[in-house]
Amino acid sequence: MSLAALPLQQHVPTASPLAYGCMGLGGRWDHAPWTDSDVDHAQAAVEAALDIGITLFDHADIYTFGKAESVFGALFRRQPSLRERIVLQSKCGIRFATDSHPKCYDLSGGYIVEAVEASLRRLGTERLDILLLHRPDPLMAPDEIAEAFQRLRTQGKVGHLGVSNMNAGQMAWLGRALDQPLVANQLELGLGHLEPIDAGTCFNDPQAATRPGALAWAGTMEHCQQHGIQIQAWSSLARGRFSGDTAQTSADEPARALVHQLARHHGVSAEGIVLAWLMKHPARIQPVIGTSNPDRIRACGDAMRVTLNRGEWYSLYETARGVPLP
């Protein structure tokens, strides 16, 4: 099966159709030091991801309180050739509370530069191929963000800029200040999070309107499609809700059963069907997979061997919604 080009490949030709999310690396979300066994765990996950053709690895400065990046840095020291084989992406902008400040989102220019430099130190590398702004900051000033990005780019510390969890208006506002295109927007999206798709489709469905966030995403996918911005889907596996062997709630069972039925029909894994549902979308969505189980990672590779037809896609959409399309 040949896959159409991803929007991201205009800027990063080696970006893969699936991305690997590194949030599950680095051990527990605590401040205990990372260990060699955390590096072994990351190595097994990265090798499984490379085996299925993944080149793009997605980090954030906050994952496991910085340990995901540190463990990846240790992996680069174990395998120095790895850095040049992959597309390295990280994010900044979420700050946990400390004694000196409350929890906040911080897209001030000074903080962006400081956070990127800290990520580079943890990763032990000189450059992030892509930097994403992790969440919108109500106090953000696009000119200041543009200046910080320009400085990092000129210094060779960041190749491209993208965003995460931003809607169409936020992307347009930020984009006007930049002299480089935004290359990606990472959204919570998949069979477990239909809001960005429902927003443009189910406008006359009173139940959809009551879903948190549903209306905030109106026009977001279309803005990305119009401007060639790569949509990356986080929570793409819905944490196993539809690909697992048993349903996590009775409400999920019909969609879980349908995923497994389609998997048997196409001779692929259930993970392959869940991801193929995203990849059928004409925006050429790039699912970010967060499992660190090597067998499950390899099962995700089936997504590139199956194309759902329109009827299968809509059956999964409506069943996962749990309420009929309007």
Ligand SMILES: NC(=O)c1ccc[n+]([C@@H]2O[C@H](COP(=O)([O-])OP(=O)(O)OC[C@H]3O[C@@H](n4cnc5c(N)ncnc54)[C@H](OP(=O)(O)O)[C@@H]3O)[C@@H](O)[C@H]2O)c1
């Ligand atoms: N931009 C943002 O705001 C944002 C937010 C969250 C995450 N992310 C990124 O997106 C990536 C993926 O997000 P995610 O981790 O939320 O999504 P995910 O890929 O939907 O879920 C991964 C999690 O689900 C578990 N899982 C998957 N299939 C399972 C199954 N069949 N049975 C039991 N457990 C199963 C995995 O456990 P195992 O490891 O045991 O398989 C792992 O803990 C992250 O790694 C991160 O890079 C971005």
